[in-house]
Amino acid sequence: MAYDKPIPRQGQHNKPFWEGAKQGKLVLPHCLDCNKVHWYPRLICPFCHSDRLDWIEVSGEGTLYTFAVQHRLAAGNWAKELPFVTAFIDLKEGDRMQTVLLGVDPNKPEDIKIGSKVKVEFEQANDDTFIPFWRVVES
């Protein structure tokens, strides 16, 4: 069945991210001067203000920073998935990403543990868009 949930519109600055995603790789902006990875993509490093930026593949590993269970409010066809778990992920390489959290039971939020190890995976939404989602692999 075709992917029917919101698909991000792609901007001109994030091409390496979406190209990496097609190959199942998490590719993020990286500063050649301070060596930090950041997300979301900037036109200038938000840590040291260098514009010497490139893109690197990162591990796709992280930990669960916090989460919530959506019971009433959802964007687009996520409404059909209610309740579902949304979360923020601390990347192993630093900075943070948002996700719908996989591998958890939204009806048992007390079983979801902050600090759990998570891994990224990609779901194909259309020919050009493979959306990263994070799954709990070890709580």
Add this chain to the structure above:
Amino acid sequence: MKMPDLSYRAALVGACESDLIGYPGGEERTIRCTSLQLHIEAIKNVSAYTGIPISDIDGVFSAGWSSELAEHLGIHPSYIDTTSVGGCSFQIHVRHALAAIASGMIDTALISHGEAGWSYRGMGGRGGGGRGEVSPAEEATAAYGIAGAPAQYAHSMVRHNHVYGTTPEDFAHISVVTRQWAMKNPRALMYSKETNPFGGEITIEDVLNARLIAWPMTLYHCCLVTDHGGAVILARPEIARTLKSKPVWVVGAGESMGHSNMVEMADFTATSAHRSAKMAYEMAGLSPNDIEMAMIYDSFTITAGITAEMLGLAPRGRGYTLWKEGHAAPGGRLPINTNGGGLSFNHSGMYGMQLLVEAYRQMSGTAEDGVNGDPGKQTEASNCIVNGTGGTLSTTGTLILERD
């Protein structure tokens, strides 16, 4: 009475354009500049030209762009002005910046303009709007189903529970106590069962058993959605002294931001109110121990609880105890949200005006003005800290007001 003389109190130290101007990409628009790109190019250029590092900028002025620019640059300005009133906006920004600098609130104000009037002509360029372009932050978060403020704020409560061992029940006390104040305010939506079927007294069990909006927040952890109109006038002392209404003095003021999008919130248990409050306390020469009442934005119980901590009214992790132990309640030592709050009085979407109206009434001794109160709402407090929160625990402004 002439206006204050601000001559020589600040100077323009550099002015640069973006790298590309005019018709980049020509008639065919073989490339398209984004408005954001035009902003960033000009900012980098003026930073290089003046030798002022971007990290030293503590005020950001623009026509509708300021929070996105500050976040994009990774800075946390202490003065944010995004006044957008057409072509004269940038002259007005300079004047605001001058006042801010002369008053000592900021040192360096960035005034920035980026407008893809050509590249996105007819596509809704982002001079102040922005339909034709993709925001990098929006692109990074659009896939994940989150819609609306409660969906976002719930993540903060979960984190607070984890870090400090608090529970949703702890925060439920904020709902219950705030309702007690609403029951003294006939204009409050939840004043009584007569004003609303859900009005009147509520219990902890009512809060915990209400339907889930975004776990762990139930309906009663969330503010109302109502209509409201309000206005205040601020005047210089010479005028204020001649009016028939009572003056309420602004003795402290501050503003700050942590982020624009929640994915950029460094610590989900802390807002920038600790910075805006520090400014206000320093200006006023007061400390949290001197504060006698508070009007705190309560879009959600978590908002009020965290903010009380940020204002220094309670230790980190224990803001909710002000309500749980009754200090914030009618008759308590530190009345909070005496109008009944966004939780039970009125919340129109942007609640800061309601905070100001009630703070004025309390500080002018008119909290039972015959329209808005019955006996018992007026406090004896001689000062009031007022804190507004905007966005997703994003932007804060703090005032300390004092009775004449």
